Structures are given as C-alpha cells and as structure tokens.
Amino acid sequence: MSTNARIVNEEWLRSDQYHNSFLVRPDDALESALKNSDANGLPAIAVSTAQGKYLHLLARSLGVRRVLEVGTLGGYSTIWLARALPDGGKLVTCELEQKHADVARANLERAGVSDKVQIIVGPAADSLAKLQPDQPFDLAFIDADKPSNLTYFLQAKRLVKKGGVVVVDNVVRRGRVADPDEKDSESEGVRALLRHLKTDDDVEATTIATVGEKGFDGFLYALLK
Template identity: 55%
Template sequence: MAHPSPHDPTAERWNDVDAYLTGTLVAPDEALSASIASLADEGMPEIEVAPLTGKLLHLLARIAGARRVLEVGTLGAYSTIWLARALPAGGRVVTIEAEPHNAEVARRNLARAGVADRVEVREGRGADVLPTLAGDEPFDLVFIDADKESNALYLDWAARLGRPGTVVVVDNVVRSGHVVETDAGAQVDGVRAGLAVLRDDPRFEATALQTLDRKGWDGVAIAILV
C-alpha cells in the first residue's frame, strides 16, 4: 500500500497552508475578528466565509469598480464588512437577512467596523425582498450566500437587478465534493440547479474554483452578466 506523500492535501496540510496564506495576505483586523467571535457568542452558525474568501470578495468589488453591491445572506456581516470597505465614497451595500436576530447582530458588527452608513440590512426572505429592489439603480456586484435550495432563484434576480458586466459570486458550490452527486439532499440539489443556470442561461458567463481552507473542501462560482 502506497504511503501518502507529505504534499498530499490532507486536512492538516491544507489548514496549515490556509493559516500561512491568511497570515501572509490578510492583515489582522479587530472589527472582522469581532464579527467572527459574535457568531459563537450569539449562538449563530459559524459559517462565515474564510478570510481569504472575504478578501477575494473585497478585491473583486474593487476590480469591478463596484458602487452598488447586493448580498443575499448577511449572517454576522463578516463578508458584508469586506464588501463595504471596497466601495468608493457614496457606495452602498444592500444585504438581505432572513433571521431578525442575525440582522440585529450584523448591524452591531457593521457599526463597530465603521461601515454602517454605507450598508442597508433588509430583513426578510430573499424571495420576498429581492422583488422590492426592482427599478432601483442596477447592482455592480452580487454575492449569493444564503439557503442553497434557492440558488437558481437568487441567480435569476441577480440577472434582473444587475447590468452587463455585473459580477456575480456564489459561495459553497462544492459542498465537500457532494456536488457531483444527484441524491445528496436538497442543499446539493439547489447548488446543482444554480450551476445549471450559470451553464444554460445566456445572461451569464461563469467559472468555478474549488477551495481548501479552514471551512473545509468547498468552492465558489464567479460569473459576469453579459
């Protein structure tokens, strides 16, 4: 039986690499750390994006020159802070959170980070809130990180509320490899349905990247509206 190479992607190795890259490329930040800590303190699920992914969102927003950002799924506002900090003067993040308690915690974290003035937290289910945004100025970046069962719906609204060139990012598209299975449950079914939209809907041009970090084996899809 072959012994694993010391360079095989074991959990210990990829966590070490994640810690190294995070320590090298993501500066320590009190407000972001407090946002992460608030999840455990408030009994919320600790499912925020990893720091490297947070910075990726930040950089994508800056690369896109985004002034208006839409986020579906706020949780404790960790990713929201990253996005808000990427905006120029007068920029705006609209973030949607279904759970009132989560929204309350998010608002406190946004205030602590000094970005509450550029973020609007809208409470309610995405399916109910997204139609209320129709007719407003289009969004330049959309980040989808909510209930996976609704990914296809959220992507449809991303296309409706964006413009040609809008960047769309969908989190958690690998699900520890279960995305290749057709009987892995409703969340995986929702991920696969969303990826099918990105493949088949002519409004999108997309790719996806697998990730290995402190959140485990997962990935993100990145698209633009055409």
C-alpha cells in the same frame, strides 16, 4: 471522519493560516465580528478570512459602487465588501433572521461601515422581488440557503448591470454536488443553478473549487453579458 481526511483538513487549515500571516493584516473589527457572532449563537458558516479578502479585492478591482448580498449572517463578508466601496457606495444585504440582522448591525457599526449598508430582514426571495433600485448593482454575492440558489441568481441577474458579476458560494460542497448518489437539498439547489446556466446565453460562468479552513468547497463566478 477518516484519519486521512482529518490530516488533509489540517493541512488546508495550516496553509490558509500560513498565507494569511503574510497577506492579511490583523483586524480588530473583523475578529470582533466573528467573536460577537459566536457569542450570540450564530452558526460558524461565514466565509473564511482569505475568501473575505478575495471578495474585497474583487470589488475593488471591478470598481464597484453598488453591491447586493444575499445572506448577511453576522456581517463578516458584508464588512469586507463594504470596505471596498468608495464614498457614496451602497451595499444592500438580505437576511432572513432578525437576530442575525441585529448582530450584524452591531458588527457593522463597530467596523465603521454601517452608513454604507442597508439590511433588509425577511425571506430573501420576497425581499429581492420587491427591489426596484434606481441604479443596477455592480456585484452580487449569494451565500444563503442553497435550495433557493436559482431563485436568488435569477433575481440577481435582474438587478445587476450588464457586465456585472454574480458570485455564488458553496457550490462544490466537498464534491457532493458531482456525486449522483447525493440527493440532499443543498446539492440539488446547486444542480438546479448549474442546469440553468448551461443554457443561459446571457451569462458566462465557471466554478472554482477551493480548499482551506472552510474545507473542500468552491464558488461560482458569473459574468452577465
């Protein structure tokens, strides 16, 4: 990494920490979830603090009662989303790795939201295809393996109500997605989703680029018409 890039990243980190110091209260359960995930060797790829609160506020603003999540990891974003749900609300989250699911269950229990969350373990494409909920979901958050973005999005489109929202994380990837010379599978997975959305008349979507403690990335926000 160049000196300039390192300085910019330090500025982004400092900015996130500064704003969070005013807008995000210290939270033992969330901090414990990150520490427990790290202690168990889970990759440090959870959403940032500011992004977690954004998801929480989004869910509350939309008045959601049912959330679908693809990619549980240690349950950090799951806690943020579950806390936004009213009594009787439900969050279904899909996780490939049994170890990750076990860590997440402990974190959810410690945060006091395990009664609202169902973790389905196994390949998410298979888990989503088998879902036949009595009621559609209001919101979906997709944050799993990027080559399968389109598969996950199409299943979310089936499972989320009309007027509902699908958020897909990590769609900018330090600008690599827009670089035609970058051929990695993660970028290609995002491009496949973008190509689909260009002609999907059932969806209105936009990408919001972000910088912060997680670097230069962004999320896709899609409204199902």
